[in-house]
Structures are given as structure tokens and as C-alpha cells.
């Protein structure tokens with residue numbers, strides 16, 4: 001009997017609720033960030049990059065903008081998220097896999113790990129994800145890591161958002177997102193979401209979902225990149241975050 005791939009437990013947003021993701025995070029809102037990411041990858045590469053691997057590609061929101069410039073392969077742990085991404089990126093390759101362990105036997109001009117890198121909750125996880133990026137990156141190419149935050153930029157905050165579907169299905173979501181670090185000495189913090197979900201314009205149900213994120217000081221990021229073989233550069237992005245552009249020498 002063939003074995004099904006083992007999928008570690010995912011937050012509800014990427015399992016039971018994956019079909020709601022685009023109402024929580026609208027692909028249209030990613031245009032500027034995707035363009036920023038593209039500029040960094042192009043500048044850091046020895047020749048104009050053509051192929052791109054995105055690890056933890058989620059709903060394919062970045063990819064929906066980047067695919068005008070790259071031939072893209074999208075990898076995510078969640079089949080539900082890959083199915084959702086297919087609805088807007090049918091022209092991209094999709095594959096289920098874990099960014100810590102996947103080995104595609106192919107190399108790409110550029111590698112991107114956007115906010116999905118936050119799910120690396122220990123230094124060992126982060127090291128493995130960085131190694132995956134390194135082995136899939138062409139010499140002379142570059143990898144870009146875009147964590148939501150690092151230890152030095154952590155702020156405990158509460159935000160809210162949500163969208164109404166334009167598909168005529170009467171779906172709508174509103175949520176609050178509460179960021180909290182109960183132990184600043186360890187490598188994790190939590191983001192608790194309360195989703196209010198409306199279907200067919202009917203009554204609202206509430207779902208609580210806890211996401212456990214990794215948090216590491218700049219020094220750890222830079223050391224792990226260097227140990228993997230990258231030449232990293234930390235830089236501020238226009239949204240107050242610190243991102244890492246990593247060159248792989250020819």
C-alpha cells in the first residue's frame with residue numbers, strides 16, 4: 001500500500017478553513033509587496049532570473065503578481081491552500097511538500113519564502129528551511145526571506161480585517177488577530193485569530209485559531225544563512241519589517 005505524505009498539524013486557516021483564505025487576505029493587496037520582492041531578487045542575481053520557487057506559497061497571492069515575470073513553482077504543506085492557489089494560478093506548477101525537507105531535484109534562479117517562514121518555530125526548523133532554499137537556488141541566483149518580524153522588531157498588537165466575497169456566494173469574513181509573546185526567552189510567540197464567518201448571507205459562526213510562530217534575533221538569521229552557504233544582507237522594507245536577501249555565489 002502506498003504511503004500518504006505525513007502532514008504536520010496545520011492551523012485551521014490552512015486546513016478546514018483554507019477556502020476562506022482569500023477573504024482574509026486579498027490577493028490584490030499583494031501587488032506592491034510582490035513588486036518589491038521582485039526588485040530585490042533581480043538586483044541580487046548575476047543574470048535576470050526567469051524561474052522562481054516559492055516555499056510556503058499559501059493562497060498564491062504573491063504568485064498571482066509575480067507570475068507575470070517568472071516561471072513559478074509553488075510548494076505548500078496544505079493541499080487545501082494549493083487548491084485555492086490553483087483557482088488564481090492555474091498556469092503555475094503546484095506541489096505539496098514541507099519546506100524543511102522537500103528536495104525537488106531541480107534548481108531555480110530565485111527562491112522566495114514570504115510569511116510562511118514564520119511557521120519555523122525552532123532554530124533547527126529554520127536551518128532546514130534555509131538549507132532547502134539553498135539547495136534549490138542556482139549559483140549566481142538569490143533567495144529572499146520575508147519574515148513578518150524578527151526578535152528586534154517584535155511588537156505585541158491587535159489588528160482586524162476581512163472582506164466580503166464578490167463571487168455571489170454570500171460569504172464574508174471579519175477577524176481579529178492578537179499577537180502575544182508569553183516567553184520572550186524562547187523562539188516562539190502566538191497569534192490568536194477569532195474569525196467571524198458568514199455564509200449565504202446567513203448567521204455568523206465564530207472560530208478560534210492559534211498560530212504558533214517562530215521568532216529569532218537578527219544574529220541567528222544571519223548566522224544560519226552564512227552556515228548554509230549564502231551571502232546574506234538584512235534590509236528594512238517599506239512596511240517596517242526586516243527582510244533578508246541572500247546571494248548564492250557562482
Ligand SMILES: C[S@@+](CC[C@H](N)C(=O)[O-])C[C@H]1O[C@@H](n2cnc3c(N)ncnc32)[C@H](O)[C@@H]1O
Pocket residue numbers: 010014030055056057058059060061062063075076077078081097098099100114115116119
Ligand atoms: C500566510 S500563508 C502564505 C501566504 C502567501 N504569502 C501568499 O502569497 O498567499 C502561510 C502558508 O505556510 C504554509 N506552511 C506552513 N508550514 C509549512 C511548511 N513546513 N512547509 C510548507 N508550507 C508551510 C501553510 O500551509 C500556509 O499555506
